[in-house]
Amino acid sequence: MLKIENLHASVEDKEILRGINLEVKAGEVHAIMGPNGSGKSTLASVIAGKEEFEVTEGSVSLEGEDLEDASPEERAHKGVFLSFQYPVEIPGVSVTNFMKTAINESRKAKGLEDMPAKDMLKLIREKSELLEIDRKFLSRSLNQGFSGGEKKRNEIFQMAMLEPKLAILDETDSGLDIDALRIVANGVNKLKSKDNAVIVITHYQRLLDYIVPDFVHVLHNGKIVKSGGKELALELEEKGYDWLKQETAV
Amino acid sequence: MAYTEEELKKELETKEYEYGFYTDIESETFPIGLSEEIVIAISKKKEEPEWMTLWRLEAFKHWKEMVEPEWANVHYEKPDFQAISYYSAPKKANPNKSLDDVDPELLEMYKKLGISVDEQKKLQNVAVDIVMDSVSVATTFKKTLAEKGIIFCSISEAIKEHPELVKKYLGSVVPQKDNFYAALNSAVFSDGSFCYIPKGVRCPMELSTYFRINQAGTGQFERTLVIADEGSYVSYLEGCTAPSRDENQLHAAVVELIALDDAEIKYSTVQNWFPGNKEGKGGVYNFVTKRGLCEKNAKISWTQVETGSAVTWKYPSCILKGDNSIGEFYSIAVTNNYQQADTGTKMVHLGKNTRSTIISKGISAGKSQNSYRGLVQVNSRAENARNFSQCDSLLMGNECGAHTFPYIEVKNKGAQIEHEATTSKIGEDQIFYCNQRGIDTEKAIALIVNGFSKEVLNKLPMEFAVEAQKLLEISLEGSVG
Numbered sequence: 158m159l160k161i162e163n164l165h166a167s168v169e170d171k172e173i174l175r176g177i178n179l180e181v182k183a184g185e186v187h188a189i190m191g192p193n194g195s196g197k198s199t200l201a202s203v204i205a206g207k208e209e210f211e212v213t214e215g216s217v218s219l220e221g222e223d224l225e226d227a228s229p230e231e232r233a234h235k236g237v238f239l240s241f242q243y244p245v246e247i248p249g250v251s252v253t254n255f256m257k258t259a260i261n262e263s264r265k266a267k268g269l270e271d272m273p274a275k276d277m278l279k280l281i282r283e284k285s286e287l288l289e290i291d292r293k294f295l296s297r298s299l300n301q302g303f304s305g306g307e308k309k310r311n312e313i314f315q316m317a318m319l320e321p322k323l324a325i326l327d328e329t330d331s332g333l334d335i336d337a338l339r340i341v342a343n344g345v346n347k348l349k350s351k352d353n354a355v356i357v358i359t360h361y362q363r364l365l366d367y368i369v370p371d372f373v374h375v376l377h378n379g380k381i382v383k384s385g386g387k388e389l390a391l392e393l394e395e396k397g398y399d400w401l402k403q404e405t406a407v
Numbered sequence: 408m409a410y411t412e413e414e415l416k417k418e419l420e421t422k423e424y425e426y427g428f429y430t431d432i433e434s435e436t437f438p439i440g441l442s443e444e445i446v447i448a449i450s451k452k453k454e455e456p457e458w459m460t461l462w463r464l465e466a467f468k469h470w471k472e473m474v475e476p477e478w479a480n481v482h483y484e485k486p487d488f489q490a491i492s493y494y495s496a497p498k499k500a501n502p503n504k505s506l507d508d509v510d511p512e513l514l515e516m517y518k519k520l521g522i523s524v525d526e527q528k529k530l531q532n533v534a535v536d537i538v539m540d541s542v543s544v545a546t547t548f549k550k551t552l553a554e555k556g557i558i559f560c561s562i563s564e565a566i567k568e569h570p571e572l573v574k575k576y577l578g579s580v581v582p583q584k585d586n587f588y589a590a591l592n593s594a595v596f597s598d599g600s601f602c603y604i605p606k607g608v609r610c611p612m613e614l615s616t617y618f619r620i621n622q623a624g625t626g627q628f629e630r631t632l633v634i635a636d637e638g639s640y641v642s643y644l645e646g647c648t649a650p651s652r653d654e655n656q657l658h659a660a661v662v663e664l665i666a667l668d669d670a671e672i673k674y675s676t677v678q679n680w681f682p683g684n685k686e687g688k689g690g691v692y693n694f695v696t697k698r699g700l701c702e703k704n705a706k707i708s709w710t711q712v713e714t715g716s717a718v719t720w721k722y723p724s725c726i727l728k729g730d731n732s733i734g735e736f737y738s739i740a741v742t743n744n745y746q747q748a749d750t751g752t753k754m755v756h757l758g759k760n761t762r763s764t765i766i767s768k769g770i771s772a773g774k775s776q777n778s779y780r781g782l783v784q785v786n787s788r789a790e791n792a793r794n795f796s797q798c799d800s801l802l803m804g805n806e807c808g809a810h811t812f813p814y815i816e817v818k819n820k821g822a823q824i825e826h827e828a829t830t831s832k833i834g835e836d837q838i839f840y841c842n843q844r845g846i847d848t849e850k851a852i853a854l855i856v857n858g859f860s861k862e863v864l865n866k867l868p869m870e871f872a873v874e875a876q877k878l879l880e881i882s883l884e885g886s887v888g
């Protein structure tokens with residue numbers, strides 16, 4: 158599904174990603190861990206096509222198609238979804254209106270008509286129930302005055318609405334209390350299928366107890382320094398990152 | 408606030424919008440220039456009584472002695488008032504004929520404007536009085552309204568049929584010599600709408616007027632007079648579009664609202680005059696005087712969405728004369744390319760316990776300049792007056808400007824005045840967030856702008872709100888690189 162080869166990316170002439178290789182197949186869950194500032198969010202942004210970052214070398218392809226020339230919205234239409242570490246506020250635009258626009262824009266790109274209001278209502282009802290979201294919440298301005306947890310839950314609600322092929326969850330667990338974490342993880346698991354894939358970026362083992370990864374990668378200084386199975390996450394939880402930093406410094 | 412299924416459905420609704428076209432209709436145009444003779448000729452052409460002719464001449468006398476105001480934050484080439492034709496009427500139209508007799512080309516134009524002069528409108532509870540180039544050509548649903556004693560007609564007709572009302576109220580809120588453009592309008596106004604709601608009557612439908620500027624090189628001087636008698640209510644919509652034109656066209660309208668004791672008037676405007684092209688060439692000069700007078704316990708709300716015109720100069724105001732009266736001003740002003748807007752309001756508190764609310768949303772893009780100018784005046788007699796003002800500006804890009812000029816004059820210590828102002832920019836992060844959800848940048852901006860303007864859009868009648876949203880989108884098209 159996703160193939161990243163020797164990816165280098167910089168911002169303002171500062172190289173942040175320094176040769177990343179990663180392959181994610183349909184049906185898989187990958188976890189990316191690593192200390193603050195190692196480049197996890199940058200990797201997510203580059204996959205999503207944020208223009209601020211310049212790809213200097215290597216490639217990202219989705220289902221065999223090079224994404225180099227695809228705009229962020231085109232990538233979204235192809236099924237890339239990013240749950241933001243820091244979701245932005247859009248005053249005066251309700252969650253519902255935002256989702257309606259997003260869904261219809263994607264449909265338009267595929268040559269489809271707007272989704273009929275009744276189907277939209279049904280979808281909203283179904284997905285808000287899945288994530289135990291109060292319907293009143295959906296009429297509030299997007300992310301404005303939301304608590305950290307509400308913002309993250311709203312990101313996953315959007316993911317549920319858009320049903321992406323590839324979902325990247327950037328520290329979705331931070332700001333969630335244990336109940337919310339369970340609801341969110343449960344939502345993600347329900348949406349999981351053999352046809353889609355998830356990349357979970359996290360610091361903590363905690364989330365991985367619920368969303369069980371097939372592979373765990375450790376990012377450090379813009380490179381994947383170690384990959385393994387789910388037990389690697391446990392090892393990291395126990396030992397921290399320092400031993401890896403030393404290992405790679407050699 | 409409970410979130411109902413109904414609201415959700417409304418939010419999910421979308422609607423088409425059409426704009427921009429030009430129709431050839433034979434018109435009769437006066438020779439250019441302005442003189443006493445022209446003023447008399449206009450009055451004569453319209454078969455006005457003598458008192459009206461004299462009233463116009465008095466206004467003309469004042470106008471000759473006045474100079475164009477220069478205090479607004481706008482820069483433009485002054486119109487040559489002698490190079491304008493002051494009267495242009497579509498020849499084929501006749502208000503006394505039935506719809507079948509109306510020029511098919513005119514009907515076609517209405518269709519493009521989305522005005523269907525038929526039963527459909529009735530179902531939608533809208534009565535339309537259309538002012539195209541100067542003469543009112545079709546008035547609908549007069550009968551339904553007449554049953555309630557409501558008078559809704561062209562001002563020309565009102566001058567003939569209801570002289571006592573016109574004599575009493577015309578110029579009572581905006582005197583002939585109020586300002587340069589008002590004086591000009593008083594001398595040469597061609598037509599406009601007149602509305603009277605009798606005591607205790609709630610007007611059962613939205614009343615609506617569409618203005619067009621159609622004939623090249625003609626000025627448009629509309630005169631609107633709305634009188635809500637004691638305890639009555641009316642919601643009035645004014646909309647306009649103008650086809651593309653190369654030379655600057657002058658529009659100097661006057662709107663007077665009178666809300667007698669316990670009456671309420673809601674006046675909504677969507678203004679979309681031709682703004683000029685991307686290089687700043689052409690476009691309409693819109694110099695409008697709008698003012699309402701509130702008697703005891705009366706309420707006037709102005710809601711406006713201004714997206715058009717090359718230069719806009721407009722301050723819908725409320726004179727809160729009666730005790731406990733309320734004035735409201737909700738405004739969205741969008742400027743793009745080389746547009747200039749200087750808009751705002753005046754709230755004059757004269758009576759006790761008078762209250763006013765001002766919500767102004769300015770959106771600037773391109774190389775445009777957008778100014779808010781507001782005056783809140785509290786008279787010494789106005790015990791316990793209150794005002795709340797909020798002026799928000801949204802900037803797109805680095806070449807446009809937003810300016811806020813709030814003036815506050817308080818002569819009564821008990822007054823409570825609150826003023827809030829914010830300026831924000833559409834952030835890259837907001838755009839990327841939308842992009843990531845599949846929304847392209849143009850659409851993202853429309854979404855953000857609509858969100859920013861929501862408090863005001865919500866004040867518009869539903870039908871109008873959808874159109875206004877579309878207009879915002881259209882007027883900001885191409886504003887991002």
Ligand SMILES: Nc1ncnc2c1ncn2[C@@H]1O[C@H](COP(=O)(O)OP(=O)(O)O)[C@@H](O)[C@H]1O
Pocket residue numbers: 168169171173191192193194195196197198199200209
């Ligand atoms: N827009 C930017 N401009 C400059 N430096 C940036 C920018 N975005 C990220 N960085 C830098 O790139 C590095 C990686 O950041 P990030 O990808 O956010 O790390 P992580 O998500 O792993 O904590 C950090 O040193 C950060 O300061």
Ligand SMILES: [Mg+2]
Pocket residue numbers: 197198199242327328
């Ligand atoms: Mg991060």
